[in-house]
Amino acid sequence: MSSNGISAHPFIPNTPSEREQMLATIGVENFDALITDIPEDHRNPGLDLPASASELEVAARMQALAAINQDAGSRPSFLGAGAYRHFIPSTVGAVLQRGEFVTSYTPYQPEGAQGTLQTGFEFQSAVAQIFGMEVANAGMYDGPTAFAEAGLMAARVSRRNRILILDSADRRLFEVADAYSRYQQVTVESIGLDKVLDGDIPDDAACIAFQSPNFLGEIEDARAISDAAHAAGALSVMHTYPIALGMFKAPGQCDVDIATSEGQPLGVPLTFGGAYVGLFTAKQRFIRQLPGRIIGETADTNGRTGYTLTLQTREQHIRRERATSNICTSTQLIGLMVAVYCATMGPSGLRKVAELSYHKAHYLADQINGLDGWDANPNGRVFFNEFVATGPVGPSEINRQLAERGIIGGLDIADVVPGGMLFCVTEMNSRHDIDRLVNALAEIGKGGAA
Amino acid sequence: MSSNGISAHPFIPNTPSEREQMLATIGVENFDALITDIPEDHRNPGLDLPASASELEVAARMQALAAINQDAGSRPSFLGAGAYRHFIPSTVGAVLQRGEFVTSYTPYQPEGAQGTLQTGFEFQSAVAQIFGMEVANAGMYDGPTAFAEAGLMAARVSRRNRILILDSADRRLFEVADAYSRYQQVTVESIGLDKVLDGDIPDDAACIAFQSPNFLGEIEDARAISDAAHAAGALSVMHTYPIALGMFKAPGQCDVDIATSEGQPLGVPLTFGGAYVGLFTAKQRFIRQLPGRIIGETADTNGRTGYTLTLQTREQHIRRERATSNICTSTQLIGLMVAVYCATMGPSGLRKVAELSYHKAHYLADQINGLDGWDANPNGRVFFNEFVATGPVGPSEINRQLAERGIIGGLDIADVVPGGMLFCVTEMNSRHDIDRLVNALAEIGKGGAA
Amino acid sequence: MNAPSVSPNSSIADMQDRRLLMDRSVPGHHAVALPEPDVPVSDLPDADLLRDVGDLQLPEVDQLEVIRYFTLLSRLNFSIDTNFYPLGSCTMKYNPKLNDQMASLGGFANIHPLQDDVAVQGALEVMHELQKWLGEATGLPAVSLAPLAGAQGEYAGLLIARAALEARGESHRNVALIPDSAHGTNPASAAMAGLDVVVVKTDEFGNVDVEDLREKADDKTCVFMLTIPSTLGLFEPNIIEINQIIHDAGGLVYADGANLNALLGLVKLGDVGVDICHSNLHKTFSTPHGGGGPGAGPVMVTRRLASFLPDPVVVQARSSDAGPRGYRYRLYRPIESIGKINGFHGSFSILVRAYTYMQSLGGDGLRSVSENAVINANYIQAQLRDRFDLAVDRICMHETVLSGKRQADRGVPALNIAKRLLDYGIHAPTMYFPLIVPEALMVEPTETESKETLDRFISVMQAIDDEISSEPETVLNAPHSLPVSRLDEATAARRPVLRWQPDGD
Amino acid sequence: MNAPSVSPNSSIADMQDRRLLMDRSVPGHHAVALPEPDVPVSDLPDADLLRDVGDLQLPEVDQLEVIRYFTLLSRLNFSIDTNFYPLGSCTMKYNPKLNDQMASLGGFANIHPLQDDVAVQGALEVMHELQKWLGEATGLPAVSLAPLAGAQGEYAGLLIARAALEARGESHRNVALIPDSAHGTNPASAAMAGLDVVVVKTDEFGNVDVEDLREKADDKTCVFMLTIPSTLGLFEPNIIEINQIIHDAGGLVYADGANLNALLGLVKLGDVGVDICHSNLHKTFSTPHGGGGPGAGPVMVTRRLASFLPDPVVVQARSSDAGPRGYRYRLYRPIESIGKINGFHGSFSILVRAYTYMQSLGGDGLRSVSENAVINANYIQAQLRDRFDLAVDRICMHETVLSGKRQADRGVPALNIAKRLLDYGIHAPTMYFPLIVPEALMVEPTETESKETLDRFISVMQAIDDEISSEPETVLNAPHSLPVSRLDEATAARRPVLRWQPDGD
Ligand SMILES: Cc1ncc(COP(=O)(O)O)c(C=O)c1O
């Protein structure tokens, strides 16, 4: 019986005659003899899918699909809120093209995976440094899942079961923390800053978790929050923005116990939200409670330094239902991008990117405040590179008109701050682009034509 | 004395203190002491150039410059005439990203350059196969220089000094052949096909050189021309289009002595005309007269197969003024693209690309012939994927109006064929694009609005 | 720095400078330049909010050093691009370069996840189509692409099961039945979903022990997690009966679709009674593993369970201002959604690759993937069965589990066979998994390897088996030719060194 | 295929399958799919014009095999990205990745050379700016970017010289004076330009022997070809006098600018009397060498000679319909042009890289390039002078020429030192060039290498010098750790095998 498959394909070398030979070696007459375990009624259902397409055709179709997206690479953008358009040095793309990094598996055979392992160790070293924390793991799925797992880890460490999250955090962080703890006898609740600072913290609180810069771009007082948490016998968990740590105090300098972040700003393109990498750091004494992969330094039988996955007894492939997390495939390659980014930027580069973002964002805020009917950073708090602004026209209308001018506006957060937009500025926004935005806002505010 | 240079740069690691240390080791006080051989009056003239720019700024400027070009990757194009938009499989770009290929030098130390050498050997093997010729060298600067050097080689081999080029060849080929032979006691002349076929060939002719498909896309009778050349004691030199050899008889099958071509169609992007690679093939007996690098197979002291530059006594670094050519740096990396292209396409792929180009070009010619006032391939000769057409409006006006419609038209060859345009069609032109062109030509012909 | 001593036979690897970047750091070296501000500089906030400039100890190296360091490190890896990699369960198949190239197109790489739907119709179309294709391939038509890896797909699936049972008022169902051959993520995900794990036995033929299952399936059963084909590389012949048992007990059937590459076009999970499954795009649909991710683990469910899918799914919505097509794609949160399990919409860059891959193969090609994956595995099994015991002696699907018992009896455990393979330039199979097979070596060749490569693997395995008799020390001390010899993993775990430190090792 | 035998100490390289693609070919395997025609199929021409389908013997391999084959081959190369590469005269400096990335932008990679000027203004601006920058750097303001490599730049320059002299009625001038230290391309290019080569001596200090030159410069002199700095790495202190001698004799001075990387901002060639020069963008301006090209060798001349430049040069032309800037760039053929020396406009992809590079450095950065190239070379020279003879004992510019005479006297010629360096992961210096230095080892570190790398090179050279005393066989039989040992080049030339053949080995 002939198969419905195709006979040979660029990705499937076997030719019909090779198949015949192999089937003969196996000792069966035809392919169907290999799948008799599949219930006969349901065997060979057929796939109602298009036929295979040539590379030329596939590429043309994908290019056409890519072309209809409004690419933030070729127009000014002021959108942030968890995903940031920062400069990516040329080294990142160059290293990422190495097939040996791209097409290897999780380093289960360390002798044949020193490339992945040593670069992963570089990643852990750089992340721990940026966070000022004692240890970092090899990466999590993304920022919000790192934050959610931090809450769960705080519960394990403290043996308490209420995760309290400061209400200034991104709603996405609440949602993911909720989905991660739903059936774990742990609750996720919101708490106000005043309560925390007043010491009004329940005594079964596992942690006070907070975001700084918070959802609105404002810097929280990490030290005071940590102190308050510790006073209540809880841990402090900080979710941060790694570029901000180029200039602002690091979690490790504020006695934070667990600190997490989205790693995307460190050399990873926006890519519609993924794949990203979650950064996860903690105090040394918690290492046996960390989720995810961890790489350690060791030596071979000849005393040569080498690297290997370590503390694996925390993990699902050994501990199964008692593992600290179910993570298996993680985000090693995105971690590599972060490692190359950090090596390339160095301490001065990271500082400069932070300061450029800060100054440009403040310039935009100042310019917006100079417009009639506009108010930027109304709370007057210290912010990094994102701030809220309200104007004479509603955010969705503003964004629509900005889009007509080829500008990607800020995030519409009218559901959080009435009439509010969240603007984000990075080193990628030239003064020219910022001025274009300000002029456009002025026009739109005046009801000017698009 | 302090220098005018900058102190450290991503590409120049030395810091001021390292420089001091090194100058001390050298035993001089300052940098200026190292350049006292430069006449004092002319030392340190300064460079009236902009200051160094950051990667972010340079990338932004280059992206802006690239963006204002009308990219044939994103609009239909019917331009050929020596540079062709063919499909480039994904493997080519992937291999080209290997830094070990990109950043190595000419393989003077073969033990440390087997990658370059073996891939170069693959290139020679594939090129010889496609041309049906006995040997190929490792590549020339581009097609026209390969052709020019073929003429000179024919003169060396035949010890005659008139290079006769069939008048149907691209004018660029004449021009480059002329520039290459200007002071070499060799003349470059044009000759008509009738004369050649009538045997009316001067007896001091070194070669009959011709292009097939010729400038107008027509297939010449390579066998008859070669026979006529040989009858006159001259060599035959054929300049061809390698994709055409996927279906048309190869030079080696027509007793051609030296065959050359532009290698660009085999996997190299258009890139505004360079860098390309010239393909150069010949009969075995001429190998010691070949210009350019040649790679040969050999064995190491343990009998392992390896590759090395060979027949180097032909070359400038050994033979100096008596070398067969002055080529030193050639086009190895572009040759690698060709090698990967050939490996990826295989015999059936090359055939298919040839046939697709043929059928699509003939479809366009038929459609144009169906338009009022248009005449495609007026001579009625066999053509491959390029043909001449004349229409009711002049070529420059047609192209202007096509450009307004986002179409890159054919080449204006009114100076060669009155009112003529040279259209080129490849597998990259979808029927949809061809129909768009035809509709546009119909409209323009009718004086329709742009 | 002193010249290293180099014996005439030292390999380049011995010569290689493996120091960490911080140990190469020179103050003032830097690898990239940044622009000066083009806006007026604002006041900085209070100094006590700021970090001291000297606080941040990152490497200071020049650009060439960055490139050379990472390039040389890359070469220490085994990878698909350089080695045959028959790592069972992991599906190390060729990752087409086209897929990577498409994912890096500006129109995909530079779009922000919070842009307005109308600005990203191309991206949403990719996702919508991929949902459709995955639904068709599994027979489970309701799909969310949100999960970021297989394990997250499992977790999402289990949340869906719990939510669905809750919706029918059965939130007390808190048991996950899991065969003893299951991958570790299954019980770990079950535990995260608050389920008690009850292990179901595998019989001597490698099948689920139906009687054991029948006993354990009851009114506490939330889900049965079936890996299909199993981690033994076997299709469960009693699947219809098994699923019926679970459904009769009021539970749902979850299929771990990590091995879906064996089934494409041969059977649809939805047709044989599965309610929920995930698929690892980084396995079956050939997106690169990247040394351990990123992956993507979409979750597919029956139409009945669609409303519980995680946020978001992409829907096609009629829209008056949507241009000639008359519809527009948009992100949608299903009405009873289990919510957001990660920050945005899934591993989009991986989704682009998988969709590109599926187009290259089409329906017929996907079937060929599975056919040839199965043929290749059975071919290896047939050729090695005289030397190596089989975990179960029967036709396998896409992978075969060998047991190194006979070799262990001759003094060389499976671990050493695995390490010795590395010397031959072949990556080791998965070792000691599934846990129920002694000295397991789980071999998955995949359909992208040629017969010639399989033949070489077979002859190398035979050669190692010979070496075990003739020169066991060679095998016991392998690897010999890699950048490092056997690493001391015990010390690494006992005294963890997890980052560069100034006082170095 | 049999399993290769692997000794415990064989390296991965020994294991590597180096067979050529044709020897891996399996009928029916293929690496890419192509579409079916979407137009009606036309009649094919007469069969006797067509090739038989079986005629074309190209490899038939699957896509993974293509990728794996070329990836593994790449790793057999030494390269900048992986090794220190102090190959004198070749300027193996770091090639910034940004340059490659800019050259691959669609707006550069996908434009056709015959598109209308208005459609390619961005490309023309790149070329125009690059012309300006090169003119400024050399003090020779009239520039054509057409030449495709240094040697072609030389040839273009010589054609310009001949044309210019012809234009003054002096076409009888047919001698090129060339120092004995010159690179082989100089005499070869001169011969192509129909010039008789007369060799000028170098004196004991490495300078042009001025008296010899004075004697030989006469009314037959067309050009003097001066490499500056010379291939000995020395700046010619008498350059003003020398150029005067040539001009007085009625000839022109051609500077081989391959070593321009030593001079940027330190001196301009036009200022010291040079009439014509070329520059190797693939050396001084850091475009990658690619294993032997492509390069670019722009030619720069005095304003007086501008009209002879090869076709094309890019000019800025006022234009009424050119938009807000009021001008447009266009390709232009100078009125007395020597004509076209190649198909189109030069190595555009290389030009983009060079221009990107120059922007990254700017004027001050380019000066730093030269300063540090000179410092690094002198540092190595100072550290090795006690072990190795110097070709000339004086401060050098960007490279230093060592002589292995003392080592050769101890039985080990320069060749073996070069091969032994490979074992240490360092590429060999240029050997036996310039021809006038016995046992020459020409070392060019470039400015992109760190002091630490230089220190390692120095200590390795010292170690090899020690080995020559302690274990000369080790050096004589080097390399030991590479994919192949010493290759038999003699047989390769005597019995050339230049392509795969079916009966091949
Ligand atoms: C059978 C099986 N289930 C689940 C998983 C988990 O998938 P992931 O690694 O993507 O989380 C794997 C892969 O490791 C697997 O092989």
Ligand SMILES: Cc1ncc(COP(=O)(O)O)c(C=O)c1O
């Ligand atoms: C001094 C010198 N002149 C000329 C050349 C020739 O340049 P190219 O190799 O680009 O033709 C070289 C490089 O090889 C050189 O070093």
